[in-house]
Amino acid sequence: MTTTRRHVEDLQTPALLVDAAAVEHNLTAMATALPGRRLRPHVKAHKSTALAHRQAAAGHRTFTCATIREVEGLAAAGLGDDLLLANEVLDARRLGRLDARVTVAVDSEATIVAAAAGGVREVVIDVNVGLPRCGCHPDDAGRLADLARSRRLTVRGVMGYEGHVVGLADRAARVQLTAHAMQLLLAAHAAVGGDLVSAGGTYDCNVWATEIQAGSYVLMDTAYARLGLPFRQALSVLATVISVSPAYAVADCGLKALGMDHGNPTIDAAEVLFCSDEHITFVPEVPSRVGERIRVWPAHVDPTVAYHERLYVVSGDQVVDAWAVDLRGW
Numbered sequence: 336m337t338t339t340r341r342h343v344e345d346l347q348t349p350a351l352l353v354d355a356a357a358v359e360h361n362l363t364a365m366a367t368a369l370p371g372r373r374l375r376p377h378v379k380a381h382k383s384t385a386l387a388h389r390q391a392a393a394g395h396r397t398f399t400c401a402t403i404r405e406v407e408g409l410a411a412a413g414l415g416d417d418l419l420l421a422n423e424v425l426d427a428r429r430l431g432r433l434d435a436r437v438t439v440a441v442d443s444e445a446t447i448v449a450a451a452a453g454g455v456r457e458v459v460i461d462v463n464v465g466l467p468r469c470g471c472h473p474d475d476a477g478r479l480a481d482l483a484r485s486r487r488l489t490v491r492g493v494m495g496y497e498g499h500v501v502g503l504a505d506r507a508a509r510v511q512l513t514a515h516a517m518q519l520l521l522a523a524h525a526a527v528g529g530d531l532v533s534a535g536g537t538y539d540c541n542v543w544a545t546e547i548q549a550g551s552y553v554l555m556d557t558a559y560a561r562l563g564l565p566f567r568q569a570l571s572v573l574a575t576v577i578s579v580s581p582a583y584a585v586a587d588c589g590l591k592a593l594g595m596d597h598g599n600p601t602i603d604a605a606e607v608l609f610c611s612d613e614h615i616t617f618v619p620e621v622p623s624r625v626g627e628r629i630r631v632w633p634a635h636v637d638p639t640v641a642y643h644e645r646l647y648v649v650s651g652d653q654v655v656d657a658w659a660v661d662l663r664g665w
């Protein structure tokens with residue numbers, strides 16, 4: 336989606352801004368570190384086919400998805416060379432209908448039966464590597480692979496999401512726990528076979544996986560910024576100060592415009608007190624004024640983006656493009 340050039344001041348707030356130069360930097364930095372198929376970008380972080388096209392142009396033509404809607408949207412956008420739904424589904428019929436290469440994660444007999452019944456041809460065995468979420472016990476992976484093959488499914492390998500590790504600011508702890516998680520995944524892979532050993536976002540220290548499903552790197556958030564990775568904060572929410580009191584100011588960017596599960600967002604030269612539905616209350620270092628525009632830096636990119644319909648791409652104070660957040664929904 337393109338837009339006629341306009342100034343950020345003209346945007347209705349709250350508005351999601353993407354810094355054009357920072358995104359380009361992040362795309363290049365990641366494509367240099369993990370070229371081509373070494374990265375399977377996770378689109379859950381941005382939910383935008385426009386941004387997925389840029390990741391493809393940077394050399395990554397395989398993608399990770401979290402929802403059926405994301406798989407469908409990428410396929411419709413001509414990005415269906417190799418799509419992994421890294422999540423369990425119990426009705427795979429929409430996946431089976433797609434004109435794209437679709438692989439789905441399975442971790443139980445029920446999800447294997449659903450994949451086969453839905454017309455999906457390829458699966459990976461999802462292995463629990465320490466995060467209490469989806470994934471089978473590593474010792475059960477071989478049995479599930481045999482079961483999937485008995486249902487005429489091709490087993491491409493294993494995936495294991497080390498989500499309990501990716502956010503650790505202590506790099507030594509991150510390296511150590513990634514190694515442990517990947518030992519579990521490789522043990523499962525030995526029993527499963529296949530070409531893929533697909534892991535989550537520990538891109539800087541994971542030397543075991545054949546591919547990394549990183550997503551946040553391209554837009555970034557303040558939680559990831561703590562890790563000292565070579566990516567720039569590209570995403571902010573533009574807000575307008577709507578009320579000023581002697582002790583604090585209030586802007587129009589609240590819980591309905593921000594993912595808050597990683598804590599409060601930040602505002603430069605200000606202390607954020609709290610967010611409510613439509614408001615953020617903060618203490619600025621220098622007095623604010625009603626009508627002032629501010630940038631709010633989200634703590635968690637994925638749920639923040641999912642609240643918005645479009646990403647306004649900015650260069651300085653100019654809006655140079657607008658990308659639809661067109662992979663929302665289920």
Ligand SMILES: Cc1ncc(COP(=O)(O)O)c(C=O)c1O
Pocket residue numbers: 377380399421496498501534535536548549550551552
């Ligand atoms: C299955 C899976 N893989 C990979 C990721 C990595 O995402 P990110 O790089 O945004 O942390 C996630 C994030 O939630 C995920 O759920």
